Amino acid sequence: MLKVLRSSNILWAIVFVIILIICILWIYMPWKDSxxxxxxxxxxxxxxxxxxxxxxxxxxxxxxxxxxxxxxxxxxxxxxxxxxxxxxxxxxxxxxxxxxxxxxxxxxxxxxxxxxxxxxxxxx
Amino acid sequence: MKISVRRLTLMAVLTAVSLTVFVIEAQFPVSAVGGIKLGLANIVTLIAMLFIGRREAGIVLALRIILASAFYGTFISFAFSVAGGLAAYTVMCLLINRFDRKQIWVVSVFGGVFHNFGQIAAACVITGSPAAAGLLPYLIVSGILAGFFTGICAQRLWFSPLRKFSIKSEK
Structure with a gap:
């Protein structure tokens, strides 16, 4: 597992893209106009x-x-x-x-x- | 600390480069996106970490922050720089040797995000209220993007002929 974490660009790219999406949803989704x-x-x-x-x-x-x-x-x-x-x-x-x-x-x-x-x- | 001429020279050159990059970047207005910037000087911190060593990178970073604040900053901007720089440096120190050299960008993304965490913490302390935490999602996004960019730059430099200036021997 650690070996994979150390050498997989794609895995890290996916992790960061997911975090980005969560943050963007956090910014745009809730509480609008409330x-x-x-x-x-x-x-x-x-x-x-x-x-x-x-x-x-x-x-x-x-x-x-x-x-x-x-x-x-x-x-x-x-x-x-x-x-x-x-x-x-x-x-x-x-x-x-x-x-x-x-x-x-x-x-x-x-x-x-x-x-x-x-x-x-x-x-x- | 025993220090060779070569090591000292490389540290001095990198400090000068990072200060120059920092000052040039500071000339561009950041009006559209409130205080968010790429942090190009981080490329130099990473390069110092890769080419010389972690401790030396810390010295280069500290000198850059002190000199930049002395020339251009205020005490407040100094406090923000220290908080962000220290957080990013600590995280990158811990991670740099745990990752492959083709994952320098991952280390840099962590550095970018923690830099912004450090700055939010500083903002909370200085303003005396936790309101700055509301900026968290924005700063995580900018930290990831800026860290990715600076990391790719540093990685590109590592896999370039410039590496012959490296003092650190690769395992």
């Missing part, structure tokens, strides 16, 4: 809850001792429009729209997370 809320966390503490992200686009400025992020929500999407952090990863990250997804601004210890109505406790 959410409406998002949370903004700073340092792991709840900073604010965005109760409804399905309406028209709104903007909120999050200013903490770490810095300032402008978070935009609406049309079932959330994203960080601008940030005065150094790496801009949060701005470049783009829009999130599914429960469990999050945008993280590590320099500002900021997390914006979409929580599903049913899944916010189960998947984390």
């Amino acid at each position: 959410f409406a809320a998002a949370e903004i966390l700073v340092d792991g503490e709840l900073y604010m809850t965005l109760d409804d992200i399905s309406g028209a686009e709104k903007e909120i400025t999050v200013t903490t001792s770490y810095g300032t992020n402008v978070v935009v929500y609406g049309n079932n999407e959330v994203y960080v429009r601008s940030s005065d952090c150094k790496n801009q990863t949060c701005v470049n990250f783009g829009k999130i729209s599914k429960p469990g997804q999050s945008v993280i601004c590590a320099p500002h210890r900021l997390t914006v997370r979409i929580c599903g109505a049913k899944t916010s406790d189960t998947d984390i």
Whole structure:
């Protein structure tokens, strides 16, 4: 068995493709459209809850001792429009729209997370 | 640690190459797919592991992370690099000699995935919340694909004339 594991390209290719498929299903299948809320966390503490992200686009400025992020929500999407952090990863990250997804601004210890109505406790 | 000139030179060259590759890759914007990148410098880590040895590969990796962070990074990016690099290096160290040389890509895929596990762990620690774990499926996918690509590159280099620079004698 070990010998086979060591020398079979095809076996490993199949294993990785299966893992890929599982992950892609995990991303696209469940909980679609079953959410409406998002949370903004700073340092792991709840900073604010965005109760409804399905309406028209709104903007909120999050200013903490770490810095300032402008978070935009609406049309079932959330994203960080601008940030005065150094790496801009949060701005470049783009829009999130599914429960469990999050945008993280590590320099500002900021997390914006979409929580599903049913899944916010189960998947984390 | 007794170190020959040849070994030292090869390590220095590989460190320079990996730093160069890393810096060039960092110039490309990654806007479309939030922070996901190929990790081309991993090719050099793998090559160092194959051509010189595991310990030397660790030194090359550590130097690259320190130098890259010193030139371009912030403390946060340094923490992410260390978490990802350490996780990937540990896994690849454990696996590299357990696989055939035609399975270098498998080792690299494991390295890629564990690199991303390390970064998620770092994100959870830094933000103080487990929310980053929600990115797990995305990062597993990107880890597998990026690891596959870098692994194929490293494998191609191993089975190329460049191997005459190798210090390690093959069993």
